[in-house]
Amino acid sequence: MIGRFTGKTGRRGHLIPYIAGDSVVHRLDPRTKLALLLGTSLLTLLTESPVVMLILLVAVAAAAALSGLMRPWLHALRMLIPFMIVIIVLDLFFTSHASGTVWWSAQWWLLAPALTSGGTAFTIAMALRLFAIGGVSFLFVMTTSFDDFVGALRAMRVPDTFSFSLGFALKSVEHLSRDASSILDAQRSRGLGIDRGFMRNTTGMLSIFIPLTVSVLRRSDEVADAMQCRGFGREERTTNSTEYHFGWHDAAFFIALAAIAAAVTLIS
DSSP: OOSOOOSTTOOSSOOSOOOOOOSTTTTSOHHHHHHHHHHHHHHHHSOOOHHHHHHHHHHHHHHHHHHTOHHHHHHHHGGGHHHHHHHHHHHHHSOSOOOSOEEEEOOBTTBOOEEEHHHHHHHHHHHHHHHHHHHHHHHHHHHOOHHHHHHHHHHTTOOHHHHHHHHHHHHHHHHHHHHHHHHHHHHHHTTOOTTTTGGGSHHHHHHHHHHHHHHHHHHHHHHHHHHHHTTTTSSSSOOOSSOOOOOHHHHHHHHHHHHHHHHHHHHO
8 A cells, every 4th residue: 555646635755645534434433444445355355257356346446436535546546557567467478377269379488478368357357356455455544544443453352552553553654654755855955866866876875764764763762652651551451532333334335245245256
C-alpha cells in the first residue's frame, strides 16, 4: 500500500492516507471492514477463474464508489501497474498453465515461452487478483483511521501489545513517508541536486538517509517515553475510549460478502 498519491489532502509524496468522510463505508464498524478485507482476499486466493476475479474487483469498486473515494482509489491502483506488467509477462509466456490452443511458441536455450488460451486466461485472472487484493487493501486504509484499527483489534480481544505494535507500525510508515518528503524539500532548498541523479553518489544518499535515520530514532524515543509515562503494559486489560457496535449497514455488507462467496462457489 505504498506510493505517491494526490487525493483530497492535496499533498504529494505521502503514502496512501486515511481520508476522513461520512459515507456508509466510513461508518462501518472497523471489525466489519477488517472482515471484508480478509474475506475478499481469501476469496481471490481460492479460485483462478477470471470471471470470479472480475466479480470481486467490481464489488470492491462498488464499495469505493459508496465511500466517495473512487478518484483517489483509482489513483492508488496505478501503483500496481508495474507489478501487473511483470505478472503478465511471466504468466503469459512462462506459465505452468499452458493449455488449450497454442497461438505461439518458441525455444530459447533453456526457456520455452508459449502463448496459449489457457495461459492467457490464467494471466488475466492473476492480474485481476492483484487489483482485487490491492484495491480492497487500499480502500481499507483510506476509510479506517489508525485509532479505529487499533480499537477494533482490541475489541476483538487481541493482546494490547500486539494490537498497538501492529497499528503503530502502520502509522509509522506514514510518518516515515512524510519525513522523507520534508527532508527532500529541505535539501532541494539548500541547492542539492535531488532531481539530477543525486542517488548515484554517496554524498547525496547520506544527505537523505542520515536525517531520516535521526528522525526515526527521535520519534521512537519519544513514543517510548510517552508509553512509559502512561504505564503501558502494567495492566493486563485496558479499556477503549470508543465502543464499537454493529449496525444494520454492517449486516448488509456481511450479507453482500456472503452472497459473493456463494456466487464464487457456484462459478468455481
